[in-house]
Amino acid sequence: MSSNRTWLSSVLFLDIVGYSRHSIENQIRVKDHFNSVITNSIDCLSDEDSVKLDTGDGIAICYLGDPEDILYLAIGLRNAFMRSAENCEMAYSVRSGINLGPVKIVEDINGQRNMIGDAINVAQRIMAFAQPDQLLVSRSYFDVVNAISENYEDMFNYIGMHEDKHVRKHAVYEVLNDANALKLIEAGPRHIIETTAPVVDLNQEHLESAQTHLAAYIGPMAKLLVERAAKQASSVNELYLLLAEEIDVAENRKAFLSMAGK
Template identity: 50%
Template sequence: MDQRTNRTFICSVLFIDIVECSTKPVEEQIWLKERFNALLSETIKDIAVNDRILLDTGDGAALGFLGDPEDALFVAMELRDSAMNDQRDPSLSLSIRMGINLGPVKLVKDINQQLNLIGDGINVAQRIMSFADPGKLLVSRSYYEVISCLSQEYAKLFSDEGLHADKHVRQHRIYAVGHYEFKKATIGVPVSRKTAPEPKEAPLTDQPQQGENRSIDTQASRYRKTITLLLATLPQRPFHKKWISAAIPLAILVVLFAAFALRGGKGTTENPSSPKVVTAVPRPKPSVTRVAPPDTKKTEPLRSTDPSISQPLSSKRVARIGFTLSAVERKGLDITLTVSLKNTAADARSVALYDNHYSWPKSHLTDKGGRSYEVQEVYFRKGGKRISMYDTGKTGIPINGGATVTAHLVFRKFPDSSREAVLNLHPFIYYGWRWTEHDVNFPDISLE
């Protein structure tokens, strides 16, 4: 292990946090940490010591996996299930949240001469974890793209959670990993490596053997056996785990070449008794989250008969904030849209709607010709007081649980000939120690 220090690796990093551990009494903190350590030790016992780096973070842990990237997924899912099913002390519950990232890290020695991880790989893993609610497991886009390509069954485990911005306003696309019931429904067997039966030795064929278990573990085990057999035929030389992504395509090519050579000289007639060679699972189509286009059905435009009266023209809700378009006012080429923001959650949240004082994404008003106009000015009405977006700084307008704030969006130099438009509201919402970015569409707004 020492010979690998001060080198850069591309590895999977699992970051784990014991939820609200530091807010509990010391006695409970000690119990939670001891229980967490016991569950984690049991979960990673099958991972070779040379293939992992374990770091104690105080109220959690960080794990760097230098071997197969899917090891991080197996460990995280098993640990999550173990924590949920832990009933050792009903009066205390061990609640954890986790994040996984695939990225570059450096192996260095800390002040105690113990191995440590530094770099973007572990930093992003911590930020991905910070987006997770208690009991939730999230992964980064880089990790999702690698794992989902290994198997279509792996891809079924993930659901797109959209873009999230961290405290440094860096955006991350995150994916949630389903719970046990979801896995069982889509795959047919649990993924836990402790409960799944060990696959028997069998020829590498794509035909099911008698009583064969078609679980994820069986498929992954066969892929690993194929690669292991191929690598065993190569000259013995140092092989680093970070080259695994390059070795897999090479191994697949060798398998295909061998299959072609074996069939050579036998014509096109296939021998049904000859085993077929397993090839790679096809790459699934990338998941792309798009904003749905405006409904093309003929609908009556949303109208405001009296701009001085607040009327609910259309309502949408995201992240427990209700957005209600209540008024449209037009003065020459200037259009002012009034949107009420109601916090339906119990906790306080902040909302930011940026205008031309900021370089961050803003709300748009689009005419029927497809021309889009950015909002020029945003101000709020709270408790009878006018507050500009610029005055709120980077913190947005705070809204207590159950309270309502009115936002006014001013669009200037909008064409006088346009009678209908589509509003793309682009709010940033702060809650749970993180910013989330959203798109809220209000189609068919009448400007008459």
Template identity: 50%
Template sequence: MEQRGNKTIVCAIFFLDIVEYSKKSVTGQISLKERFNAFLSIAIRDVPVADRIILDTGDGAAISFLGDIEDALQAALSVRSSLLGEGVRMEPPLLVRMGINLGPVRLVKDINGLPNIVGDGINVAQRVMGFADPGQILVSRSYFDAVSRLSHEYAGMFHYQGARTDKHVREHEVYAIGYPGDLTSTHRGVVLKAEVEDSTGMHRIIVQAKRHWFAFAHQVANMERYAVARFAKATWAQRATFIAVTGIVLVGLGTGIYRLSHSPEDKQDVVSAASKTEPVMPAVAVGPKPVEVKSEKVAPPPEKKIQGIKQSARTRTLEETTGGPAIVGLSILPWGEVYLDGKIQGVSPPLLELQVVPGKHTLEIRNTTFPVYKEVIQVKAGVKIKIRHRFK
């Protein structure tokens, strides 16, 4: 990093912002920032420290990737995946806007002597991020041109959103990974799924119908946006052909409907049929009285008894015979990756509890900034223990 000091370079800048962060209470801001930092740390943990510069903006962060420009895209996708995987009942909800730009920046030293970046590259990244909706990733034209040529897979991920004008009357062509509202739609689907599992009877049927309707509407919206995007990329000749074919189809449908509804033969048939018909009294059928059938109660067959085996009053569940699983409660500050017997279980918070098999286990809690916390626990069936740890 020292060798790159005071140099102007071109790199990818990933800018993030927590939506309505300043409107939250102090407790809410702390909760949002801890979860935000945890997701961001996971997203960039595979990027070498020498290839990134992180700036804390208070309500977000700006990361300059001095190595591969793909690192910015992978980090953005990781953050969005973490946001989608977070529990929808977490309060306050963590909504993040994200923007990526490829542009020139100058490496300088800040007041503390630490590496910092300034320049048009980070300014444009912030402008692009400002155009995004909550949960959406927008990239600039320069970044799209560079990363889309690395592979066809990358090129197919982006959707052109048009030109946007910032407060300095400067236009920016932006591309989106996904569409506005995708995060909201996903959250709505998760909420409805959880509501279906918790409901019964008619309420369950209503919630299921609502869930399927939202899924159908979301798919229709995606197809509409895809068609609009393809139409925007088409040539003038292709657009003219599409409009002409659509017009012919609509005219044909309208003509067919008009002819069917205004057929003269149908009118004559209706008039003649109305004049010839006479009112007919309904016939009443007379027959013998129905015979009443008396139902007799049928005694259930005698219960078979197996000789040599004592019949229990009811079947015992697995939880009754084993005592149930052991519960390990977690209280980790500020955050940590939880490993049980060498296997990752998730990030706490939001992970608060683990159900484990009774017995002896090795619990590890890892944080990229602090030493690993390791503890051997002995848990019993049906018993809950609490693990508390604060990284310092």
């Protein structure tokens, strides 16, 4: 794609709250868990239409496709991180912001696609206004999504004008965490639902596979830990995320998480 062309992109910015206050060891554990949740969810966005930028303490996702897709994804991620905070020993919160605006696609020093532009800057500032576990959107994104369908009107709550550190004012809307958001996820596009909605049925085969995979790293204790985690998890991915906390070595945790569902 030519770097001279300007694209209209939806940008989702996510940030781990208080990441820098963790010890280095805990930063590694938190980021590993954060990355695993993100990786399990963003496969629904085609590589052709999206660019994912690691920001160190979070991620920016620029998407050239249907603006609604980012909303479904953002709600699914918010809910996934909130469930994880309730169930995981290493609890942390994530804040999120969405904006719609202009970007240019460029090539970075490693020859990878990157994006620059005001859409990314504003998405980061919208996210910065958010509280832990809160999802906010800009006026430009709200206007576009709300024009697509009247079904979205009750999902947003206008929370006022916010001024950033550059004295630039932004009209900000909150995506409510209520029954309307749940209905949106349930009625959404299948390629988004399949990656964000929990798989409720954890059968014996799932538990036995998880026990086998976990035992390779921690030994006989795997059986007891799987039984405990199964009482809290509502999906295979969530089960593996809970169990991954028991693995000390980062590379081993990553390898274990890659086995989810296999």
